[in-house]
Amino acid sequence: MREAVRELFRRYALLAPALLLVAVAALLPVLFTIWLSFRRQMPIFGISQWTGLDNYGFLLEDPRFWNAVANTGYFVAVSVALETALGLGFALLLNRKFPGRGLARALVLIPWAVPSVAAARFWEWILNADFGLLNYLLGVRIHWLGDPFWAMHAAILADVWKSTPFVVILLLAGLQLMPEELYRAARIDGAGPWQMFRHVTLPLLKPFLLLALIFRTMDAARVFDLLFVLTGGGPANQTETMVVYSYKLLYRTLQFGYGSAVAVATFAFILALSLGYLRMLNRAWQLRRE
């Protein structure tokens, strides 16, 4: 008994440095932000006071916040859906044997390797209404980044280009783990390519799809650099997401209290999304094991 306690103690003692690191690096800033969100904190005016839920009360009535929530939701839904669909297509393609496959796999990864800000910069050129490549190729004159409707979709296009490779890698890894005998069995049973995809590939790939969805959703929900560089949230805040809004509050106008409340709301939004996904993922892994 005593030996067991000592063993337990030793385990936690060994874990302690890692836990401490996580607490200091991740937990403390989160707690500090939550604490700030209950305060009115405006260093310029020397204001620093506890205001309880005031910031959250204002948040509920702040049209700019709800506009940012709607923009974030739209950005996440459309970009993640497109990235998953395209990513699945590319992964299936790259999983087949064809000459030059190694090169193709390497090429697909390039956009993922480009830093977001650099990607945003050259998309800014591609999307330029006046001399941009996209308008030239399409033979149109659309003001991609200046038109209230197109700006968000142009940003989604840039994000899809940048992030689809990530989905491809994850799904390709999943496809490589597929047991070949299942396909052989399905072929013996007379399954066509669509039936094999529908009844063998897709169910087995589900956990990987969900994993890709979780990562992409969380990433897309906190999109910042891409939009900040491409549009700065404009025109007329049509591309202002929650993180862009909280950045402006915190760093442009130094409203640390309210800016933190928006940041905490963003955190809650992403947490809720990920918890939903995690439940789905757990169920999918269980099914796969069975």
Next chain:
Amino acid sequence: MAGHLGCATSQQDAAGAVTLVFTHAKHPQAAYLTDLVRLFEAENPGIRVREEILPSSSDEQHQFYVINLAAQAGEFDVLDMDVIWVPEFARAGWVAALDPWLEPAHLEPLHPGALRADRLNGRLYGVPWFVDTGVLYYRRDLLEKYFFQPPETYPELLRIAREILRREQRPELAGFLWQGKQYEGLVCTALEFIRGNGGDLLRADGAATLADDATVEAVQFMADLIHDAGVTPPLVTTLDEESARHIFQSGRAVFMRNWPYAWALLNAAESPVASQVGILKVPHFAGHVSAPTLGGYHLGINANSRHQAEAAALLRFFIREDVQKQILLKLGVLPAHRGVYEDPAVLAAYPVLPALLPALERVTPRPVTPYYLMISQILQPELSAAIAGIRTPQEAMQRAQQQTEHLLGLE
């Protein structure tokens, strides 16, 4: 130096010299700036200066200062501020009042419009070392071709642009370009329309006047340039300074609102419009005067600096006429000292200077209030909505007014 003998800090070397830390934005001609700093050291044997260079992005500089100044850090003595941060830092008590250190004789030769940005509640918190002003560029060749005089007012500009577009019959030609992207530059541009119509963002007593008739009319005029007159192309909602300059420089616009930096680029040897461009002060509406927006950088002293007297010496050095002249000749930015604009040697090197003087004489700072950055954040999306046609200017400015009133009630 006797006072410092007792406290041998790391900022003093063995010889007892004080080391000032001068934090400033990264400058394209950094080596020349360092030359000036060395000159200051040669003139002031008791003071050494260490430069600390911040990234060239104004956002990142602001972030650096806010984080360090809010933490009461005294590690830097002299700081380089975008003109719109001065009242903010002053209100926060982060920069020292300079009145004890500067005589009227030091300030009198500086452009008064630039200095106005440094005064809050009657005290001085910064000195301009680079100034910038909104200016109007126009295609001299096109105006001459149709016998037009350069415009003084916005309605004249509109009439000329419309007429030239009609006669030239070139679909790619734009009448009037300005900064219409949702960012600070849009506020700078809009202020020139608003103040050129007798309006403003705040009244002298500090109350918001964003939805006043003069203001709304001016914003309406901006929207009409795009949607009614067709003189400004809809792509203006994506334009910042550089993208506007690219179009103008390729010969596809008659007028452009921009800053003086564009002059040298427009007249570079490979520029298609070289020596066909004229420069004017920004227009206004009938019965009012031109009010170009002030830009530029100002020097201030960290309120927590332990070497304020030495820091003030560095400030006085940078606004001295001969140093200001080097700032123009070597760094290529506009100095704040008016004497430089009359110097024959300078005029020979920069023949455009006399054309900039009318703008510099009228240059007007953005509202000098610690709230400015917040008001600008409210204004940017609303102005953007008004010119993109999402809301009527009346509606957009009404919304901006309400949000600003809420903000001003927070203090």
